Amino acid sequence: MRLSISRTTGLCAAAAVALLIGACAPGDDGDDGGDGASGEPTAGDVATDPSELGDVTLTVWDQEVREGQTEQIEALNTAFQEAYPNITIERVSRSTDDLRTTLRLALSGDDAPDVVQANNGRPEMGQYVAAGLLTPLDDYADGYGWFDRFPESVRALASYSEDGATYGEGDLYGLPQMGEIVGLYYSKSKLAALGLEPPQTTDDFVAALQAAQAAGEVPIQFGNSDPFAGIHEFGFVQNQFSDAETIRNLGFGRPGSSWTSDDNVAAAQAMSDWVDAGYFADGFNGVDYDTAWQAFAQGTGVFFVGGTWLVADLTSAMGDDVGFVLPPAGASGEHLVTGGISIPWAIPANSDAKEAAAAYIDFITSSDAMTAVTEAGNLPVIEAEQQTTTGLQSEVFAAWAQAGQDDLIVPYLDYATETFFDTITVAVQNLMGGQSDPQQFLDTLEADYAAATGS
């Protein structure tokens, strides 16, 4: 009796283990892949009147948690539901990082959200596209006229080939609401006290840094314990040394450039020299991003390198004292600026309400929406020139317009490869912390870039 029980139990256990191990390999289970294709609309039959869709519940995942952003997305959601009472929006809002980590699982599930904000670089959107988890939007774009609404430069930032291998062309996978550039904020009163104008060239900038330091000010306010801050700071320096083509190749992960080229060496060297000279706030590796910009807003620091997503916050904290310019022009000869679009809105392939989702995306990127974005203190990705603005916002809009006209925008460097976010954030911390020299820094980046591009 005892024997037979233990034998059966043992057999059962063994069978269970065998079954589990023998079960389909990770990623093969379910029927992903096929779904995306079958759910695509064909050109012409896109219903562009959401009121005819019947009762729909639309689950929307966004990361608009900063002050001005919450305000505008809530206003737009309310307006949308008033216009289309048959559609109910269920909003799920998380910080960028939290959204990023949960999105991977959510997209592959059968019960996927209907609209999500998916960051457009290879670490996110590129992987989702390659796995067939996002819906190509081209047919909706035809139906709603998005090709006319958005210039190609904007669409390219959310376009991939179907296999996800090529970034910057192919099908459209998302639409942004806001534009963003990482420029140079400065304190007008402090700069005036130093008797200086906003810097136009790298030489001006370095002179201003020296003057600020001599006057006992913190030249550049900076916090780098949130890893992403380092990407913006290095991009800001690199923009002054490398030409647009080089940075775009590196940023989009296209073969044909090298991180170890002379211009990049000069940029890394300059960054390292500026740290040694004490131009950055003390202990920046132990300060987080929000603490840094708040310190700048409260009057510590002459300059702050930051994105246009801070406009609303900085305006309410500093009023008229804050100014914004494009990065100085150095060896690159142009005021190149890192940026592009805010995190685009995309439709998961497993969504069961794609038509309503497309209507929602259309609604929040329409002309009226762009006005709402402006009123909340943000930078709309299109039609910025048609908005009325004052103060810091108007300076930001002017810089955005100039960057658009002169083709000055270069991509975020972490777009490059699937692992580049991790690689470059660690590398910048090490470079600026004095743990690696410029050559080691660039070799690290080059290794990741070369492995991914095969060049």
Place this chain on the structure above:
Amino acid sequence: MAAAIGRRPGEPRRVAYLYILPAVLVFGLFILFPLIRTAQFSLYEWNGLGASSWAGFQNYRDVFTEPQLRGAFVHALVLVVFYAVVPVLLGLLLAATMSRAVLRGLGFFRVVLFLPQVIPMVVVAIAWRQIYEPNGPLNDLLRSVGLGALARPWLGDYTWALPSVGIVGTWVGTGLCLVLFLAGMSRIPRELYEAARLDGAGPFREFRAITLPSLRGELAVALTLTVIAALKTFDLVYVMTSGGPGTETTVPSYQVYNNAFLLGRVGTATALAIVLTLVVFVATVLINRVGERGQR
């Protein structure tokens, strides 16, 4: 009679298995199945989204050869010192003092020292992050007592970031150890101490000959809990440093999260998780072996 002979007394009847079935099912579904799946994933190369490919033991090789992953285990060992060794020693010292001295308001001290245990670690991490800031209270204190030269951005300093995280673990763990040891000491018969004193033993001798051996069980429990806490550290690192500066404070759990959810290397992440599970398992078994041996 014949029926009774067929079954020895104490031997479970078949129906008994029915009683434990619900527990076995829950255990299987929520612990065994995920564990087996994790082990399975660790043999594949998979980005968590698309199709996977068989990788054999390559992921395990990566865990032991990639400097960043190997480094995470070294950091975990350093944290064991701060989370387990120091709190146990401190706890012993404090407990020995508290149990001997007649302290007014002993309960108050006990509560204060135990308090960190009941605060969520994320809250602890945020509070300590502010303490460690370049212009935070710790540096202010150092400057005000003339030790300004020691002030530094603790969490951004390549030498001090890991010990700074560790000290938070010490702060949290000490109270637990103290309470455990105090409970253990109150269990020791007073007569033993009286006898020892009659034999002319001093406080130190008393501690070594009576207190320490009697606390073996509590020591094993304290070490098990704190060592596991050290090895599975995640919250402190995630909130305080994100593994930085550079990779100075990465720990295995953080790397599991980073690889699985941010880098899209599910295979590597699960291999790392399995190795971590084994390390925790072995550590627990060893500690309890040593604890039990003394009790016989």
